[in-house]
Amino acid sequence: MRSLQVIDGYISVFELMTEMGYTRPGTYWKELLKKHQDTLPEHKMLQFIKANGRKGRKVPAIRKEDEALLIQHFDVLVVASDEIFDREVVQDVLKTLCLAFQDFEPESHLVVGDHTIDLYLKKVRMAIDFVSAPVALARKETLLQREKEIRERLDCTFLTVDPLTEGFHAGQVVFALRKHLGI
Known part of the structure; x- marks a missing residue:
């Protein structure tokens, strides 16, 4: 897996999910939020730099050290x-x-x-x-x-x-x- 972009100690949830093979990270993130909001790592909305060097739209982001905790939640995504x-x-x-x-x-x-x-x-x-x-x-x-x-x-x-x-x-x-x- 290539290295994820880190902004102020945070990584993009969508970028992580895309790297792991999820084709619709937004859909799966909403499903996780709906069913497991209380056990998910703390997240906030941040802008990350796109491949062309411009700022992208705000997307959910978690602290880099919470990456493993989020990955554990992927097991509940049956569709994944x-x-x-x-x-x-x-x-x-x-x-x-x-x-x-x-x-x-x-x-x-x-x-x-x-x-x-x-x-x-x-x-x-x-x-x-x-x-x-x-x-x-x-x-x-x-x-x-x-x-x-x-x-x-x-x-x-x-x-x-x-x-x-x-x-x-x-x-x-x-x-x-x-x-x-x-x-």
């Missing part, structure tokens, strides 16, 4: 572990994999119980899930339980891919999948 990535790169990879492995009967965004799998290859019983490394690290137990439930329901193998890695390319997923399947 089952979030469908909106990023073009991930959508392109999904399309590429569906075309490349169409003989394996691919299904994208398959709902299994309370969970959504990004891609499921029915013929070879392979579930492929896109989870960013920071989210995987912060939510390890939750994701392991989720993976276990999906494996049990579908009797499948599981491949986790980090789509937010710098230089990410569909070929890496194809290679990992071929290696995993032994082809």
